[in-house]
Amino acid sequence: MTRPESELAEALRERRKIISDETSRRDPDQHVKRLQEISERIETLAAALPQPIPPRLAHFLNRRSYDKALEFLCSGGLPVTPKSHEGG
16 A cells, blocks of 8 residues: 555555444534545645546545445455345
8 A cells, every 4th residue: 555545545444443433422512623634635635636546545535435445455456245135
């Protein structure tokens, strides 16, 4: 993973932490502010990636499928497998 990709992956991980932070969610205004800030950081880092970026990564970032973008980066660009559904 390149340095820009590592920085993006770290920002994506930080977003996950903010989303799951129970303490942060107790103050909705502050929580939303934190999410806006990390989203802006993600967009800035994504724009700074060396071009061209892999089409699947571009798709995930454009759609704001940030968990899939993180999985793609951490897998070294291997295909992201759809989650299997149990039952049904």
